Amino acid sequence: MASQASKRVTKCPECYAPIDSRHAKTCAKCGAQLYYPRRSLFGVGILWLFFGFNAVMLYRVLRQGIEVLSSLTSISVADRIRHGAPENSAGYELINLAGSWFIGAIFIGMLVLMTRPR
Ligand SMILES: [Zn+2]
Known part of the structure; x- marks a missing residue:
């Protein structure tokens, strides 16, 4: 070994x-x-942050996607009153999530490139 x-x-x-x-x-x-050349410890941390961020956002988008699908079929009136949300708020939430995923991935992706081993 x-x-x-x-x-x-x-x-x-x-x-x-x-x-x-x-x-x-x-x-x-x-x-x-x-x-x-190897990544610095900070660079490795950024890389893990990138992977972690994408994993978390994938999970959140999938979960929100399920939320959208279920809200299309069964919209709870009580829920709508409680949250004061419009009918398609789950859809907007999904678009917002996807948008922040996109922006976050670009931002952290730039950090990954900046901490690239020389
Ligand atoms: Zn030599």
Whole structure:
């Protein structure tokens, strides 16, 4: 099994020259790439936020979609009086949700691109 510790390069894989700096990206002797760029911890967090946001919004839109379908078939008068909502409020809510999903996905997606590994 490959241990995590083996990923830390102390010798150049190309010319076997010892690597002085732990943060060196390339070999000082031959210029070989020592590791591939990775996302920062913040970048990984943003990525998870992006996935989480989409999962939550998908759930909410699906649930609201069911709400719209059920409101089309059985509109509770008591519910309408309680919420003071127009007949197709579930539909508007669904459009609002989809809109905020779209805007949020673009916004967080931009953050994902900005925190892309260099
Ligand atoms: Zn080298």
